[in-house]
Amino acid sequence: MEFQPVIGLEVHVQLKTNTKIFCGCSTQFGASPNSQTCPVCLGLPGALPVLNKKVVEYAIKAGLATHCNIAPRSVFARKNYFYPDLPKGYQISQYELPICEHGHLDIEVDGIGKRIGITRIHMEEDAGKLVHSDVPGLGSGSGVDLNRACTPLLEIVSEPDIRTADEAVAYLKKLHQIVVYLGICDGNMEEGSFRCDANVSVMPVGSDTFGTRTETKNVNSFRFVKQAIEYEIERQIEVIEEGGKIVQETRLFDPDSCTTRSMRGKEDAHDYRYFPDPDLVPLVISNDWVEDTRLGLPELPEAKLSRYQAELGLSLYDAEVLTASRELAEYYEEIIAAGSQAKAAANWVMGEVTRGLNDNGLAITACPVSPALLAELLALIDKGTISNKIAKTVFDEMWQSGKRPEEIVAEKGLVQVSDTGEIEKIIDEIMAANMGQVEEFRGGKEKVFGFFVGQVMRASKGKANPAVVNDLLLVKLKG
């Protein structure tokens, strides 16, 4: 029997606010344990939550970017369960009335487009974390670090519209790109800023009834998502083919073995006893707030991609590379804004700039050559002041010293020589020293032309204008 997998994803996006969702503590990653806490995020008796407005703004942005309806009235609810990293014994989340609903994302796999529905987006607080070892002074015990408690999260829940692991990865990459573009998430998957739970089931091809699903928790890279889903599909099919039944359960992905294992079954499932949090009044969002936020949205990757092709005349490939991150696109757009040609600028960003960043392990935001200076360099090529080849030398120097390209060209005497008299003199000298090759050329062996070009360029230390060299050489060699 053939099986059809059905996949839905729940993504937790950690929001890039300076302070926590219900108190004023910092959200900075990596501080010493429990140093970023207060009565509210410690869950002390008598403490009360106060909603961070920035979190709501970010949630509206995420909703608009994924074509959701923004609820004019939404409600925070308590999700009740006991765990040492959950200081209040409940998590403040949204349940029956989330802030965003009914959205979608369009993805493409192997050239085929597909729309994935987004059921809902809601705001919630993160829990703290347990530390079991490597903490000085902790001995054999376990410690609770509540720095992360009360950090703002968005939970983005997809419809079960996904059918393959590749579609799941395409959806996640798209979503990741959007939240990073919006500036609401740093996108750091290793630090857990963007994490995913995958709901997977299989059903016989042609069936319209979904099979029993399992939920695989905390898969924190695109590669792991693919591996976890593929493993889970295979495992479920195997169980069914052997006459077994899939049990509804929560599973954990093990990246070392690329397998999933059962974490807790349905019978251990919590009854979370959700109810509206009486400490927080219902959240009312005016239409003005939504529309103001809509106006403030940055151009999203999809729009950029088509604009780069239609207006700047770039290829699909170039446009995809340049829009991969908002920072790279912004870097590129600043060069264009400074007057450079779109295609030339694209080649430089994808070539020299990217190579330099990769070699030095830098992000585009830390690029030592600013877009403005790179534009100046491209202008020098355009004017014929330097050749493309010399420009690469100048670029390296700019990378090292941070100097302006004109300054470097002047200092090192790199101005391109287009003076025919000067070039003719060099050609004459070279021809005189290589009469044998001159004869060969004149005898019809045109391949030696390249040899002469090389010699002339070397003698001019690369400064001779290659076009002028070509023209003059041809005339002189032909005699």
Added chain:
Amino acid sequence: MELFELTVHELHEKLKRKEVSSVEVTKAMLARIAATDATVNAFITVCPEAALASAAEADKRIAGKEMEILTGIPLALKDIFLTKGMRTTCASKILDSFVPPYDATSWLKLKNQGAVLLGKLNQDEFAMGSSCESSAFGPTRNPWNPECIPGGSSGGSAAAIAAQQAITTLGTDTGGSIRQPASHCGCVGLKPTYGRVSRYGVIAYASSLDQVGPVTRDVRDAAIMLGAVAGYDPLDSTSVERPVPDYLNSLQPDVKGLKIGLPKEYYIDGLHPDVKKALELAIETYRGMGAEFIDISLPHTDYAVACYYLIATAEASSNLARYDGVRFGHRTSESCGLNEMISRSRDEGFGAEVKRRIMLGTYALSSGYYDAYYIKAQKVRTLIMQDFLKAFEKVDVILTPVAPTPAFKIGEKSSDPLQMYLSDIFTIPVNLAGTCGISVPAGISKDGLPIGLQLIGKPFCEETIIRAGYAFEQATEWHTKKATL
């Protein structure tokens, strides 16, 4: 007159005129507590050194003419208010060693005026009770008759006023916890409108019902205290952003033309004859002052107690989840695994009534029962609110008994939770409606126990119930009667 018998406004005048220092009064209060609290047990914690130190500070402020109305006034707080550096137990074993790192907003406001904190007052554990018997620190006794309960849950607040152990106190009221003990101890107790006073730093029992308010010797003191603690607090999202009037302006002995509603559902057969008589006399008094009486109906009154015990316990079951022995409070000394550590700590730390309510609330929120209990109760709550709003279209205030009977004997109802729950039948609807109410002394029973009357006002119309209460107080002498210990 002894120093410890003074009201806030009387003592303020004396302090201002330098007839007495705050240190002298504080010493008198501490001596009074030492002499009487073995009988009353109103205090869980007394802190003489800290009190005398703040009294000395207050005297400096008075000398420097930086005096405010509460500067140098010795007061005490229900042990539900967080007090920085001073143990706060909520009358529970689970918090018996909890020393908070911050102050409740309401206490901070009093502290900033230079008030002197004598100590922390007994109550029902986590404010769950109507008799002060569920405290882990033993029951508080009624100063009018030590065999009787003082009422609850703010029993310590009312008993401390009646026993003259504090000039003024703060309590909290979730279903009658200020008004009922005030009635049983012959004091004034004011429960403000929900949102009028910040709940920040007040240990939560039922978040949508809890409200801070004063228990005092007279209505003027209640007005002073409400003015001191009321107002929007950015740390409490449910506190309301609206200006705080000067409640002292409402102290007018004038109720001419005031429309007073008498809800037929509150004048029932089960009413104790002495309570009934006190109410009838009160109505006559008001009528004599020119108030107008109108019969009204609050038709959903019968459902209030059931509704309250679903909503309050549901919220409590979640509010009390943080007491898990992990970071603060009691932790079992048994060595065991995580889940067992949490359940043992809670089992050892919570008393029977708290456990009963946590179980009730957990049940009401459980999947499969949520709609039938919690949602249904919320709908009933809306109906009860509408009852009041409709009644207030016709009347300015509603006059009712506070409790069906005067204070009962210690132990009399503690084995029958349902009987105990019914003793709050007249106060609970006010919390469900989220509006304000005041209990004012209105009589003494044949057995010599105080009886209060309740005035219920429109939301945020504390001024009207203060005026009506003050007028009654001016026309009668019940508030001058004192317990003899």
